[in-house]
Amino acid sequence: MKPVIFCDFDGTITLNDNIIALMKQFAPPEWEAIKDDILAQTCSVQQGVGRMFSLLPTTLKEDIVQFLLDTARIRDGFSDFVAFTNERQIPLYIVSGGIDFFVYPLLHGLVEKERIFCNSADFSGETIRITWPYACDEHCQNGCGCCKPSLLRKLAPKGAKTIVIGDSITDLAAAKLADHVMARDFLLEKCRELHLPHTPFTTFFDVIDVLKESEVIA
């Protein structure tokens, strides 16, 4: 049976965090205190992200998308990695705490929408309201917003090996459930500390090399 790959978006596929970048550019200064609350875990990611986007008028939608299309950079090797998984028929899912209105355009031509699991947004009001199609299941109480461990439970067929690719605290719960983790930055430190089976990566060419050598796809 083929392994199933779950790949984070912000800071993993893109070099930087897109929510942070767009808040810096468009939000009033209050967003920073909310970000600090999330980092200090005095509010959940879901509460915090919801509050941050409620600071932004819905009229900014196109400007935000254009800004990210102009400034976000995709990590080297990503399109080769997608092609590699297609060739080997390895299921690849993008699991992201980002929002569909910018995640889809940034991945346009790289990954089909059906493989992307992220938050959604409602622009019918005065300010942006985030909706949460993939909120935590009954096994997770973290208020993830887009719950990666829940998605892993839902999407990985029984008995399939799972690989999680990511960079941050929001990938940790899924990484703990995975058979193997490809990690960078904070997630790499955590994998070392908790002795999770993992490999560090810098580009997606590294990820391809690990997959080629790995017995899970033999």
Ligand SMILES: [Mg+2]
């Ligand atoms: Mg990330």
Ligand SMILES: [Zn+2]
């Ligand atoms: Zn959760």
